Amino acid sequence: MSQEPDRLFAQPLPQVPDFAFNEDVVRVFPDMIKRSVPGYPTIVENLGVLAAQFAQPHSVLYDLGSSLGAVTQALRRHVRTEGCSVIAVDNSAAMVERCREYLNGQDSMFQELLPVQVVEGDILALQFQPASVVALNFTLQFIAPEERLALLGRIRQALLPGGALILSEKLRFDDLEEHALLTDLHVAFKRANGYSELEIAQKRSAIENVMKPDSLEEHRERLLAAGFSKVVPWFQCLNFASLIALP
Ligand SMILES: C[S@@+](CC[C@H](N)C(=O)[O-])C[C@H]1O[C@@H](n2cnc3c(N)ncnc32)[C@H](O)[C@@H]1O
Ligand SMILES: O=C(O)C(=O)C[C@]1(C(=O)O)C=C[C@@H](O)C=C1
Structure with a gap:
């Protein structure tokens, strides 16, 4: 993967634009996410380990909001x-293009990997196939809040018995002291x-909208409602956590 360091917010910007998964972000994304999300490498590798426990024969494993395919590679x-395949979906054309290159690289280095399809598309418009594993690794937080329950409901409907959704997110906390401590x-x-x-301040204003x-608690209640x-x-490291949700 690209080793280019993330300096996107290093210079003062007259106006900080809203964060977007565009070509500039794609170039530095492996460095950005590792230096921004505590526990990211542990979550990604163990997502593969967890998925192996839930994968059912002849079913689909989804990586939703796949970015450069780190989760897909771990799966x-x-x-x-037997008979599993991976479908990686992202609506950023720049991410999808680079993701396909990285997965071709993985194919050329290893044999007998699960077949994979990388789809450029909106996960809100996806027709799900019966699936045993669905990974939403730091993607749901970018979906409009009013769309989240319906998306999780569609994922629940697609999940096979014995399967699981694995959901990783940045958390906020209702207890103000806890929120301030973990944010600091x-x-x-x-x-x-x-x-x-x-860089920290400009990135904060880029992502806040x-x-x-x-x-x-909101995640738990919504998942149960779905x-x-x-x-x-x-897993939890500071204000970042990952959950297993069972059908
Ligand atoms: C923080 S990144 C995910 C990181 C990635 N899962 C990983 O573990 O490396 C969020 C991704 O979700 C994608 N995304 C956001 N909204 C989406 C949507 N509605 N449909 C598909 N992809 C979406 C973005 O383009 C971005 O690549
Ligand atoms: O919360 C932050 O400050 C972040 O940078 C988090 C986060 C994320 O959780 O996805 C936001 C955007 C980038 O994709 C990388 C990390």
């Missing part, structure tokens, strides 16, 4: 279940990863 490294610690994490105060985190039977948090 292909870990899942050995997240800023410290970014600083420790080499981001300046300016486009990325709307929910609390753990028809999931059980919600199990399996």
Whole structure:
């Protein structure tokens, strides 16, 4: 994957535009997400391990909001279940183009990987096939809040018995002290990863209109309302968490 360092917000911008998954972001995305999301490498690798426990023979594994395909690659490294295939979906043309290149690279290095299809499209308009694993890795927070329940309902309907949704998100907290503490610690994490105060501040204003985190309680209630039977948090690092939701 690209090693280009993320300096997108390093210079003062007269006006900070809303964050978009465009070509500039695509070029630096592996560096950006690793330095911005505490626990990201652990979540991605273990998503493959978890998926291998839920994958059902002859079913589809979805990677929704696949970006450069980090989750898809982890699914292909870990899942050995007969007849499974991966469908990666993203609505950013720049992401999809680069994702296909990376997956071709993975195909040329390893044999017997699950077949994969990368679709450029809106996950809100997707006709789901019966699926055993659905990964939403830091994608739901970019979906308009009023669309989230219906999307989760459609995913629940598509899930086969024995399957699972794995949902990773940035969290907000109703307890103001807890929210302030974990937000400060997240800023410290970014600083420790080499981001300046300016970069941190400009990135914050770029994402505040486009990325709307929910609390753990909101996630749990919405997943239950969408028809999931059980919600199990399996990872949290600072204000970032990942949940398993069972059909
Ligand atoms: C933070 S990134 C996801 C990171 C990725 N899952 C990973 O683990 O590396 C969010 C992605 O969701 C995509 N996205 C946002 N809204 C979408 C939608 N409605 N349909 C499809 N993709 C969407 C964005 O283009 C972006 O690539
Ligand atoms: O919360 C932040 O400050 C972030 O940078 C988070 C986040 C994310 O969770 O997706 C936002 C945009 C980029 O895709 C990388 C990381």
